Amino acid sequence: MLQKGSQTGMAAEFLPPRILPSGDAAITVEFSRRIDDDANRRVLALDRRLKAAPIAGITETVPTYRSLLVHYDPLQIDFDSLASRLIALAAQPVTDAIASKHWRIPVAYGGEHGIDLDDVAKTLNLTPDALIARHTAPVYRVAMIGFTPGWSYLSGLDPALELSRRQEPRLRTPPGTISIGGVQTGIQCIAGPSGWHLLGRTPVRTYQLQRDPVFLLEPGDTLNLYAIDAKTFAEMDRAAEHGEIVAELAAS
């Protein structure tokens, strides 16, 4: 059964952010409880500040929709010292001048490439073409990459397309899947389990081991999706298999 989604509705943002322990070797810096564009900008801004001026003891950072996970070595720095430095950095104003790339990503919608497209359109009271038009309209931002390599979660989904995840997740969904889950839409790179609704597939590999760069998208990058037909998908997929990027890099 498909159900119309609703946004997780807790009180909004945290200023200053909440500093939450994730065990003894990571801190979650949480800016909001929900998907929030402003919170995501703050996450990315803090991430870039830490990249520009590294704090000794931080081993890596993982930006997500509304929080930054900061992994650290507890032998090098303690929680309280790191927490106070993170709070100070997070208090700086977001300048918004986050350098990022803008991509155009081809998608073959529907049919064998997007087996849920017709059902989703029906549930949302749209024609499949209208659904595709609404899904390709926004400029999306890569809010986070996670779960499996290259799985890129996008912010900017048209609220009319929000849809709760499936009751029964599928154990294997194809590489390159473009799907909707709740208020989120995303680009999946490698085959894997998913409870999201499958709208289409892109030939673009956001992760490809033998290619430079191995990871195509960076959190904070923006992108447009555009529809291609199955024949174009097959051609691009072959090229991508041989290491071509096939996504277009546009001037931002």
Add this chain to the structure above:
Amino acid sequence: MSRLIVTNIGPATSVQDAGRFGAQRYGLTPSGAMDRLALATANALAGNPQFTAAIELGPFGATFTAQDGPIRIAVAGASRGIKIDDRVLPLNQSATLMPGERLVLGAAREGVFSYLAIEGGIQGEAAFGSLSVNARAGLGSPVPRPLQSGDHLDVRAASERTEHALPVLPLSPDPIRVVLGPQDDEFGDAVKTFLDGTWTISATSDRMGYRLEGPVIRHQHGHNIVSDGTVNGSIQVPGNGQPIVLMPDRGTTGGYPKIATVIGADFGRFAQMPPGRPFRFQAVSVAEARRAAITFAALLHDLPARMADVAHFEFNVAALQNANVAGSAVNAVDARTWQSELQQDQQP
């Protein structure tokens, strides 16, 4: 150069080292050894740096054969019967396989994972600084998948050094220590249920996650949160209220609230918990967890200094004679365990 031939092997056995860090921001799973103390112990005995890539053996038995030259090995972690041809080899003791000799490992008896370290490590090509197998991402070397019968590993010929031993430490029955959070505020009174409860690990567990069975943990605000970052030991609670502890092959982000996190010093001990054995959690402060991390790091660092030459090491001969070697039943472990593909609850 010598070669170690995989003569016979069960599921869930793969090459692992410290893991692959630095690209979790791109969704790259860290992988790496389930029990770092056991990995470091086997490596110390084989004369290697502590997190050199070794063979991580799941609960089943395995047989290896040396070829072309001598190979120095040591096995640590879960206890199991070990024989070189007809000679019994104790756990935590190095030995040298001569060409043609077979190393026969039984099923795990106490714990789940053992580490077979090889002097000089395993020849392979590192990706993101690691040989660890992550089959889904196509990573791992020399093969990007669990080992199979017929595989062979290129290794260094054994040096002339003497054999070494370390005492076998019994697994502590103490509670598994956790730091509450990051989303313990989603659970209210259920945090007490979690800490007061007696838990067991379900047989449908693997290197991605251990499913817990015990009291139902209720969410106050529903079980869907916005996906955020995970760590080894994150205890996430899906809609059915039965927690899943995320292990090294975890997704780098997850969309269920996380009630607590297993501390680093107890993570390996937790990973060795056999399915069905009751245990409890205990909440500690971040400061206490850090002190435990410092003690744990010192323990790993001191392993080489604590080793004794085998000629001066006393061990319990009677216990060895009762050793349970390959071919014996895999007790308390379902054959489907440790080879599940991906779990339904692991999804974006």
